[in-house]
Amino acid sequence: MADAAVTEMRFRDPVRARALAARLGELVAGAGRQISVMHVCGSHEQAIARYGLRASFPADLEVIMGPGCPVCVTDLPEIDEAVALARAGVRVATYGDMLKVPGTAMSLADAQTEGARIDVVYSVAQAVELARATTDEIVFFASGFETTAVATAAVLVAGPPPNFSVLSAHKYIPPVMEIVAEMPGARVEGFLAAGHAATITGAAVFEQFAARHRRPVVVAGFEPLDILAALVALVELVVTGDARAINCYPRCVAREGNKVAQALLWKVFRPIGGRWRGIAHVPSGNLRLRDEFAHVDARRRFTIDVEALWRMAPPALVEHCVCGDIMAGIAAPRDCTLFGRACTPETPVGACMVSSEGTCRIWHQYGGHPDLVAIGRAAPAPEVP
């Protein structure tokens, strides 16, 4: 498909990668202190882990994973609502990622084991199709950031069948960055913005953000060289104290974003304050259906009795889960006593171990944090002058 020479040149070219790593090293050394930046995208963590990029980061550069996974940040009460509906006999359709996310008393997978009907769909369009093919009530448990929320919005604007409704756990990224930027104890000096979410919102929102919080933002893609190049740009901005936003992913992100998608998003959803798992209250961070869409809002269509679930004892282990701190960038999976022991991808205790974009799951998958490998951190990297 793509020209092999181009692939070689642009993605695997070790010369360019090394040059970028070297530049990163120079910049951080020049600063003479530790620099902490955060990415807010699970796909960035995947790429960093997958390509072993952390081993090439300078020791004084800390790249923290923030609240970048919509599955991870879905809060217990939201899972509880879906579980309560499913246990009440309503068919719940949702993305596969949501199945094992623990709620207060149980996950959707647990409810399924008990006999509840859960349909895993790939796309919200598939959930609509399911509703067309049956007379059962189908509730789409909708999770995901703005990237995914626009698909939900499109379906609702198109007019779904009468037995279809939506339980929205959609979340909106820009507000949570505001929270993390101002969080006491957070040392984040700059952000790598999530490339695909920015496809929708556009790069311009980050310009205002950068000015407001006096922290630079770089919109970054997902190839190893994309990430290295974006980090070079970001660290450069950090060390020069230049709080600007730069778009390093123009092939997918326009300055103004996707206007059609934005129009759909705000026609259907309104941003409300609410909890993100581990981050507590995020003003305007949750997307709820507007009044015009009350007839397709599962929260208004059904009486959802979560209190029955809350009376069931919560699994004791959840108390030890530090997912919240991990997503706020103040803890790492190694700080969790359950990591790799009681909590594994097969037996997840917290949300971070469930999703393929969760920090704990990624670290577990790749055998721990790559920068724990002492050689990678301690030995001077020979290729980097």
Add this chain to the structure above:
Amino acid sequence: MCLGVPGRVITVDGMIATVDFWGVKKHVRLDVIDEPVGPGDYVLNHVGYAIRRIPPEDIAETLALYDELLGDVRADGDLMAADVRGELAGVAGPADRSPGDG
């Protein structure tokens, strides 16, 4: 859930495009894309919806990562590759198409 996967548009019928993903043809919804697309265009897809027309000059670059991911023999245990495969396998199947849909 969150990966965007590029594919090449083969045909467009209302709000539904037939898109080629590495030899696998799937239907993708066009409700949220902001530019008209036609056969030959590349689009970035997310959970069965095209969210962006990829500028022609960037196509080779965008496809390269996916070529690399999908061609990776070690990819079976790899989360990112697994996600890409999931997207490819899942992208709006034939069942997504219904009369009066687009």
